[in-house]
Structures are given as C-alpha cells and as structure tokens.
Amino acid sequence: MNTELNSGPKNGFDIRRLINRDNNIVQLLLMTVLIFVVMTALSPDKFLRYYNFESLTYLFPELGLLAIAMMIAMLTGGIDLSVVGIANLSGILAGVIFHKIAGDSGVAGTGFPTVLLGIGVAIATGAVAGAINGLLITRMNITPILATLGTGQVYTGLAVVLTGGPAIVGFPDMWSFIGNGKILGLATPFVLFLVLMVLLAWVLTRTTFGINLMLIGTNPKAALFAGLKRERMVLYSYILTGVLGSIAGIMLSGRTNAAKSDYGTSYLLQAVLIAVLGGTNPAGGKGSVIGVSIAVIALMLLSSGFTILRFSNHLVDFIWGAFLLLVIALNAWKNRGR
Numbered sequence: 256m257n258t259e260l261n262s263g264p265k266n267g268f269d270i271r272r273l274i275n276r277d278n279n280i281v282q283l284l285l286m287t288v289l290i291f292v293v294m295t296a297l298s299p300d301k302f303l304r305y306y307n308f309e310s311l312t313y314l315f316p317e318l319g320l321l322a323i324a325m326m327i328a329m330l331t332g333g334i335d336l337s338v339v340g341i342a343n344l345s346g347i348l349a350g351v352i353f354h355k356i357a358g359d360s361g362v363a364g365t366g367f368p369t370v371l372l373g374i375g376v377a378i379a380t381g382a383v384a385g386a387i388n389g390l391l392i393t394r395m396n397i398t399p400i401l402a403t404l405g406t407g408q409v410y411t412g413l414a415v416v417l418t419g420g421p422a423i424v425g426f427p428d429m430w431s432f433i434g435n436g437k438i439l440g441l442a443t444p445f446v447l448f449l450v451l452m453v454l455l456a457w458v459l460t461r462t463t464f465g466i467n468l469m470l471i472g473t474n475p476k477a478a479l480f481a482g483l484k485r486e487r488m489v490l491y492s493y494i495l496t497g498v499l500g501s502i503a504g505i506m507l508s509g510r511t512n513a514a515k516s517d518y519g520t521s522y523l524l525q526a527v528l529i530a531v532l533g534g535t536n537p538a539g540g541k542g543s544v545i546g547v548s549i550a551v552i553a554l555m556l557l558s559s560g561f562t563i564l565r566f567s568n569h570l571v572d573f574i575w576g577a578f579l580l581l582v583i584a585l586n587a588w589k590n591r592g593r
Contacts, residue, residue, distance in 0.1 A: 279534035279546055287553040294560035301563045309442070311555050313435065316448035317342075317506040319551040321522055322529035323455060324499035326547050329530055330459075330468045331489050332539030333399030335496045337388060337407035339523045342504030344410045345380045346514035349373035349505070350423035353430070365427035373430065377501045384410055385497020389490035414516035422515035426508060434509025444506045451502070456544040468492055472539025521572065528579040529554055531586070 294302045301307065321338050328335035353362045356369055384406065391402040436443040459465035467483050508514040531537060532554070533547035561571050 283549040312442040312445040315555040316444035320503040321526040324496040325530040336403040338500040340407040340410035341500035345377035345501035345504035346508030381497040381501025385494040389493035393486040
C-alpha cells in the first residue's frame, strides 16, 4: 500500500496529497513565478502597476472558463472546438432579445427580469449547442474534433445571420456589471470564476459524474465492464462544456458591451494550450481544474508582458502555437519515459 497517499489528514484539503497526485501543479507554480520575475525585470515600472493586475482579473476569467470547458471535453478523450462559437452565439442571442424587448427606449435601463431572461437564454443556448455536439459524437459516431469543428462553424454562421455581420452594441447596465463590475472590491468576473472553479473542482473530484468521466478517459474497457453508460456521460460532459462556453460569452459581452460572431477568435488556441499546459491529457483520463486555473494565470501574465513589451500580435500567435507543440512533445516524452 502506498504510504504517501495514505499519510496526512483523511478529511479536508491536504496539499501534499494534491502534489503527490499531480506534480504538474508544482511545475506550474514555478513557471508562474518565473514568468512574473522575468516580466518584472524587463519592465518593472509598467508590469507592476496595480492597473495591470486589476485588468487581468477582468480578462482571464472568460478564457479560464473556456480552458476548463476544453479540459472537460478532453477528459473523455475528445475536444470541443466550438466553445468560442457557442460563447459568441450566446451573447448575440441575449443581445437580440434585449434590443427586441427594449425597442426605442434603449437597453441600458433594462430591468432585472429581462436581464435574468437574457442569462437564461444564453445558458440554454450553450446547453443545446453542447447537446448537439454530444449527440453527433455519441449517436452519429463522428470524431469529436470533426464534429465540434463543424458545429463551431455552424454556430458562428448563425451568429453572422443574426447580426448581419456587425456587432450588437449596447447591453443593460446590470449585464455590464457581470463583465465590468466589482463585488467587495474584486472584479465581478474574477469572483464568478472563483465560485465556478471551486464548484467544478468539487464536481470532478467528489461526485460520481466526475469520477466516471476520469474512468471513461483512462480505461474505456474497464468503464464498459463496470457498467458505465459511456454515451450518456460523454453527452453530459459536452452539455457542461457548452454551458461554460455560454457563461464565458456572458462575461465577454458584458465586458465589451457588445457581441460579435468573431470575438475571441484567438481564445480557441489559447484554451487548448492552457488545458494541456494545466496537465490535461488530450487522450483522456487526466486533468484538474486547479491545474488549468494556474496555467491560465501564467499565460495571462505572459500575454500582459508581451503587450507591455509591444510584441506583434502575429508573433504572439506564433509563440502560442510553438508553445503548444512544445508542451505536447514534452508530455509525450515524459509519458514514454514512464
């Protein structure tokens, strides 16, 4: 019996058990500290400004939710390339409803019931879109990467049809509070991200649903013999990724006070990179919410540093792609060594 895993408190949170289970957490923390130190050394007067870190708390939650959604899809050996399309479509549908209801009176002062309706429509859009992804994968046996690539284009196309191309501008003040407000002095998106992070971490580690997802990705044959309904679990996982995508869309449209079909196009590559960097195995069976959360903070610090140093956007995209290939290659090398 492994004495390390059985040492320490049996109840409550034990950091040693977390590190023993996934030493990638330590590597991520060290990488985050290294990025912070390097960027501070390169531009201390700009990087260490309070405004810089405050702006990150408004920006990274939407990307963090998309990365967690990507991780959940990867737990079953799949991937969801439609999350950005779902996010934009959710925000656009909510915007269309606000403008239809408000009419010429303007949407800024729209009341709480209408805003609640918009949130419900956005989340329902994510759930339906995720269910379509799941059904294509489980019922039609379409490879996840092809299914979600196709649906992502469909969702983006629907968004273009609804807007005619330009962005829908103008959302209720209460909606904007979700993307730009503050709760107890902290950015509202950051507070929402913390709540969802804790909830999702609990679901994936402490519930039957999360344990079954891990088992399906780790050993599909064992899951089959254990009597797990794989198709149902995969369907549920894609519904969850769709809902997370829609919540990210709410945050994005609330922060920008607009919704458009091509917002956040760079988020897709970054979400995949963050999920893999956070310790998620693209083949399935391994991933953690805390790993992805640390990875998104590290990448956002790096991105902020690139912006301060005036790196070209094209060069940054090249760096993200090269970084993704490097991380995948290193993970494959470590797994082969084991």
